[in-house]
Amino acid sequence: MRRIYHADVPTATDPLRWGRQEFGSDRLAVMAIVNATPDSFYDKGRHWGTAATLDRVTQVLEEGADVVDIGGIKAAPGGEVSSEEELERVLPVVEGARERHPEAVISVDTWRADVADVVCRAGADVINDAWGGVDENLATVVARHGAGYVCTHAGRHTPRTRPHRVWYDDIVAETTSYLVDLAEGAVAAGVRRDGIAIDPAHDFGKNSRHSLLLTRNTDVLVATGWPVLMAMSRKDFVGEALDLPPDDRLEGTLAATAVAAWLGALMFRTHDVTSTRRVLATVAAIRGDADLAVGRRALA
């Protein structure tokens, strides 16, 4: 629609193509977290077991998720999970989801190239490299399958380690340049340019102030021209802004979502699809990117 009194807000330029879907600034997108784990920080195994995890996939798609992001290893430290075990958890979910939901975009959250190779063959559309380029073969595997790729900034930390007293002279500049390098490196490795999104990875390798600074400067990330994914759902930076545990971080997450959406982020990874969808629809209406769903008030 044509904007009236349009605000000077940044918009991503090129659309992102994942699976059979296309996402541009006129379509803010929701990536639903689907944990194929017994021990992730928020759901703590609520959907553990292939059947329950597949039900969760169906549920989030019915709630309006554009992408399901299936992960087999919790981010926090804990018992070692081998590639074989990761695949035992994730592969049946990818296969089942592919079969039941041919249109859905299926992402797998893994830092391992061997796991990525198997799940892409089973129909995964996207690899979410949530630990930021640890496995140097990952981009090549993604390229071979023509899959989409999420580049993240985890402060060069070893997967599943906690940040401790991490210092950045300029967190926004370092994260931005790291992500651009990672994205360009992925293109050089053969990954589709229109399949790449960048994610500053809130909390990963960062304290809460770092994550807040990145949220405040979402427009800097957007200005790189790469589509920006924000993974903020119920994370500690929200918890520390409010002094609340994960169960009570929905409103804080949604506030961060609204701010980042306003500043031009494209996609939002979340545990809470319905409420995120509503927030994004409202932001789109405020920005003038979407028309009213109903235009009746004082108009009848």
Place this chain on the structure above:
Amino acid sequence: MTHAVGFVPAAPLLVPQVAGGSAHLDAELRGACREVAKRLVGVAAAAITVVAPVATAKAWPAEATWGFEGFGVPRRPADPRPRLPWSLGIGDWLLDDIGWTGARNYVGVSDDGSAPSAASGDALLVVGDGSARRTEKAPGHLDDRAEGFDASIAAAIRDGNVAALGGLDPELAADLLCAGAPVWRWVANAIGSATVTESELLADTAPYGVGYFTGWWRLSR
């Protein structure tokens, strides 16, 4: 020569501007650190030397000051002085906090124990802590060896045992993410043949899975 040594943790959250709204939760530990710093001031005729773990060993100019911008804390307004690394900054902040206006030196000790030849002051304010692997929620997750390791640190500080504090196994210390070990080794060397005549452990705690010690030594030849 060195007359006294004060031990405080290398926890950024000791600085209220860093801890934000939860600063009050660590008031007791911060109070113990202030007490140690005040005792140093009591014996320091001329200068206090801050010693802390750093990435690269280096001496900093006396006019340098603390700043925690790299943790995302807002920059101090209109202060052109050079910034210390955050670990030295914790000691420097503490000296500001108790109102020390005398001379200061800064010694950064790297992981391998190297440090610039120090202009050693009358008193050393030593910034460092024990294992960061004390609990499952600790920064380095749980390591069963951490509690015993930290107990030996607490005992060495409490008893004024220079050899024990300076002789911690470097490999084990690295495994257990103990930021203090290289610094304490440097301190033991700096003290040399002096005798600890008075020692006290003011705090021994690990509220966030990192071993924090606050202590005090008085020395004589």
